[in-house]
Amino acid sequence: MTNVWALLFPDQCALCGAPGTPAICPDCRTEIGPPRPGRRAFRLGFADFEVAYLYPYEGRIAQAVRRLKYDRITALAAPLAELIADHIGPEETTVIPVPIHWRRRFDRGFNQSELLAERQSHPVRPHALRRARFTRPQVGMAAAVRRHQLEGAFTAGDVPRSCLLIDDVVTTGGTLMACAEALFAAGVTEVKALCLTGAEASADV
DSSP: OOOHHHHHSOOBOTTTOOBTSOSSOHHHHHHHOSOOOEEEEEEETTEEEEEEEEEESOHHHHHHHHHHHTSOOGGGHHHHHHHHHTTSOSTTOOEEEOOOOHHHHHHHSSOHHHHHHHTSSSOBOTTSEEEOSOOOOOTTOOHHHHHHHTTTOEEEOSOOSEEEEEEEEESSSHHHHHHHHHHHHTTOSEEEEEEEEEOOTTSOO
16 A cells, blocks of 8 residues: 555655655765864863864754754754764763753754764663753853853763763853763763764854
8 A cells, every 4th residue: 555644755865855865865975974073172170071073063964953953854863873873982881962951852842962862872871961940042152151051050860980971063062061060060070072063153053
């Protein structure tokens, strides 16, 4: 029997619209290309905190992040998670997705960082970190303003001794630093972060 749903909504690339392809078609995957990694280092009290990202926030990869997050095309989560998979580290690495507030999750329907994390083969602790306070969108804010707004925004519960934060994009690093501070305060001894993309603070993310 013909699948009526497939006829009405045929598979197509979520980025270029090419019909009959995966969520990221081969041509768009070629445009994304191999990782072009970058790193940012921060000092939190007496602890060092390093954030790595795989791609600059530009072109097809930036489009994919926006379409997942804002257009709610969750079919993009699997291919984007695959891009991260080889860079997480040892199999025992505990992965913690950066949380979003329940109000934003209710509006969006999902947490994009959790979608990326839960598709990894590593241990995942989606509830180890909680967004305790709602904050307004930070697009266009200066780094200092972002940091001030995020003070005390996260709390940590049952945490491992070391962990890797996963997020879709790092801009000023304010959100990731606030997460790391909550984890260090809860007793974590080593926190690192891996993001799919890295953007300038002024980027529309």
